[in-house]
Amino acid sequence: MKLPVVPDAALDDSLDREREQVAAAQRGDLDAMRPIFERYAGPLYGTVILPRLGDPATAEDVLRDTFSTALHKIHQFSFTGRPIYVWLRQIATNKVYDVHRKTKRSRRLADALAVEMVPHTAPEARPDVQLMAAEERRTMRARIDAAMAELPERYREAITLRLIRERPRDECAQALGVKTATFDVILFRAVRAFRKRYGDSSP
């Protein structure tokens, strides 16, 4: 997902088009929302839903529910000079929170998400979806960095090598000076420790 800076003129065109599509949908032509959904499906899935759920199948279900809800409630939406992405993101975040609450997978993470549900972009902010997504990604990365910083050095190294740089297990083991089976134990403990701290972190 590349994040080009969108020129103001192109941004205005895009917003005008979006406004027309939403107006058509509000008049009853729900199919007018389809280009909007196609445009925002990727950012919603990759930036908003999947990072908060961690399960691709559930994330797809939540994306589908997000669009269903948007179609049901499109008559309630009103433009405030920002892309409809902000509204869709809010619906998606609510759905993610519901999943966490229903499954009770992580109360701490659910509580953190509840705080996140307050829109983080100021009304006067430049309404560029790519920049919003980038900002959101930066916020979440900062949260991961904060959780990683609390881990012992060996755990941090194990996670970075295996899960972020995707080095093979035996290579990771060699880098840490242990057998592969021992590296498996280190990684296992490292992810458990990370999960505890990540859930504890405030957004």
Added chain:
Amino acid sequence: MTRDDEPKNAREAQDAREFADLCDSLTAGGSPPPALAADDRSLAETVIAMRAIMGEPSLPDERARAIIDAAYADVARGGREPAEIPASRVAMARAARARKLARAGTWIAAACAAAALVFVLTSRADSGGRQEATARLPLATAETSRRADILFGVIPEARAGDAGQRMDAIYADRLAGYRSLMLRGGYR
């Protein structure tokens, strides 16, 4: 290797090995298997979430379109949105329910009328059936028991789902025959 890196017991060693296999699958782009213990699933989700944030997960266009189509299908079916159904849809649902009740009421009335007719005929047959048999007038087709085919002919496949309309038509036809018969004074 430090002593701290050693597994505490065989169980932890096995869990670690299974988790490592799961990570192999996830880093290769796979999804967690449907059947996973709650703790394993939670760990897998942590890994996927972390990788989603640190990397750039993408949703293939084809997949996105399928999800969008499914959302539209949900709305067309009128489901998948548990809260705040628009008032217009509530009104439509109420109207549909009222139509259904009205239709059921009509059928009940027809059944009562048919039962009354049978009762009248039976009681007349008991009281003087032999004399009446000779007094009966010939009945018009509309007043006799008959197949409904003449009303519709061959039903095209495209109209196969319109059974409700056909039932209404049959009922109206039968009611017309019954009224005609009764207005003429019934079986004489």
